Amino acid sequence: xxxxxxxxxxxxxxxxxxxxxxxxxxxxxxxxxxxxxxxxxxxxxxxxxxxxxxxxxxxxxxxxxxxxxxxxxxxxxxxxxxxxxxxxxxxxxxxxxxxxxxxxxxxxxxxxxxxxxxxxxxxxxxxxxxxxxxxxxxxxxxxxxxxxxxxxxxxxxxxxxxxxxxxxxxxxxxxxxxxxxxxxxxxxxxxxxxxxxxxxxxxxxxxxxxxxxxxxxxxxxxxxxxxxxxxxxxxxxxxxxxxxxxxxxxxxxxxxxxxxxxxxxxxxxxxxxxxxxxxxxxxxxxxxxxxxxxxxxxxxxxxxxxxxxxxxxxxxxxxxxxxxxxxxxxxxxxxxxxxxxxxxxxxxxxxxxxxxxxxxxxxxxxxxxxxxx
DNA sequence: ATTGAAGTACACG
DNA sequence: CTAACGCGTGTACTTCAAT
Numbered sequence: 001x002x003x004x005x006x007x008x009x010x011x012x013x014x015x016x017x018x019x020x021x022x023x024x025x026x027x028x029x030x031x032x033x034x035x036x037x038x039x040x041x042x043x044x045x046x047x048x049x050x051x052x053x054x055x056x057x058x059x060x061x062x063x064x065x066x067x068x069x070x071x072x073x074x075x076x077x078x079x080x081x082x083x084x085x086x087x088x089x090x091x092x093x094x095x096x097x098x099x100x101x102x103x104x105x106x107x108x109x110x111x112x113x114x115x116x117x118x119x120x121x122x123x124x125x126x127x128x129x130x131x132x133x134x135x136x137x138x139x140x141x142x143x144x145x146x147x148x149x150x151x152x153x154x155x156x157x158x159x160x161x162x163x164x165x166x167x168x169x170x171x172x173x174x175x176x177x178x179x180x181x182x183x184x185x186x187x188x189x190x191x192x193x194x195x196x197x198x199x200x201x202x203x204x205x206x207x208x209x210x211x212x213x214x215x216x217x218x219x220x221x222x223x224x225x226x227x228x229x230x231x232x233x234x235x236x237x238x239x240x241x242x243x244x245x246x247x248x249x250x251x252x253x254x255x256x257x258x259x260x261x262x263x264x265x266x267x268x269x270x271x272x273x274x275x276x277x278x279x280x281x282x283x284x285x286x287x288x289x290x291x292x293x294x295x296x297x298x299x300x301x302x303x304x305x306x307x308x309x310x311x312x313x314x315x316x317x318x319x320x321x322x323x324x325x326x327x328x329x330x331x332x333x334x335x336x337x338x339x340x341x342x343x344x345x346x347x348x349x350x351x352x353x354x355x356x357x358x359x360x361x362x363x364x365x366x367x368x369x370x371x372x373x
Numbered sequence: 374a375t376t377g378a379a380g381t382a383c384a385c386g
Numbered sequence: 387c388t389a390a391c392g393c394g395t396g397t398a399c400t401t402c403a404a405t
Contacts, residue, residue, distance in 0.1 A: 049393090065391080206383090207384085
């Protein structure tokens with residue numbers, strides 16, 4: 001039986017400035033004021049970073065992942081709030097339930113990819129209609145119903161991107177934030193992608209961007225705007241493969257809007273860990289050991305409450321004052337009950353770092369490779 | 374030839 | 387000097403060793 005390939009219709013739903021939106025919803029008198037969720041700025045001496053800034057705060061130049069000290073300098077009068085994970089989980093669960101409900105309504109598939117993002121693939125009659133007409137009216141209505149329901153029930157806004165695959169949907173949802181809707185028809189994919197900065201492609205982070213700029217910079221016409229997808233698209237697949245290996249192939253495809261990933265893939269947890277940054281860099285075992293043991297206890301407790309019983313790998317991580325980061329790990333058979341053995345192993349791994357006697361900024365503890373029933 | 378283990382690099386929200 | 391830079395998780399890659 002021969003199968004006619006149809007265009008897929010995939011929604012990417014992205015909750016706007018999610019952590020900050022949750023805080024606004026809990027405290028409506030914050031509305032209109034700059035809100036920064038993240039580490040304690042401590043009058044500008046804090047060591048953490050911004051988790052989320054609302055759009056008012058973004059006008060001051062504040063954004064996610066920015067050092068909190070810098071955010072404080074840009075807007076000392078902003079409302080700085082700690083991360084309230086329990087609240088965000090509650091809101092997220094409620095929103096995801098709404099989205100899952102919609103995906104059922106349209107006989108579709110659903111995949112949550114983070115606390116504030118999910119994909120829905122529309123199947124069934126609505127999909128067939130769209131594939132005949134390419135008229136966006138129907139998809140637009142569905143998207144607006146989704147956004148209205150989230151707003152009515154949970155009082156936060158979402159941006160939605162619609163495209164023929166997960167890659168395009170994801171980039172589209174980011175295109176008109178906040179509270180935006182962007183529909184990219186299958187015929188318009190290249191037109192949509194070409195003018196975007198390469199940094200907008202998932203998988204291109206700071207390093208890959210720099211590498212690509214080195215390659216593209218040597219050719220003319222990459223203007224002050226920086227490299228765009230259309231520039232990237234000029235590079236032959238062979239060249240990308242030589243520079244980036246498999247990743248290069250995926251860059252080649254992304255630049256052309258090609259993405260064959262299936263919506264609905266589930267992934268089981270591979271590892272659980274926790275890390276801690278000291279108030280000040282330290283070389284003292286007196287300070288470090290109690291932290292390591294409390295990390296260990298916390299991690300084992302959350303693994304236990306998630307239902308895990310045994311695992312195979314223990315990893316200890318150290319970041320020195322210079323920001324050089326290292327890990328040491330040891331494999332074996334560990335029972336979560338056996339706190340003593342686990343602590344001894346963690347200590348043994350830590351020892352190899354301490355002996356080098358350099359000041360430490362951060363310590364982490366992680367377990368992984370859970371064994372099943 | 375394949376698999377496991379250890380360690381690093383990079384990305385994302 | 388040229389800054390500031392968390393946390394939790396995943397994937398990919400390299401290197402070395404054992405099966």
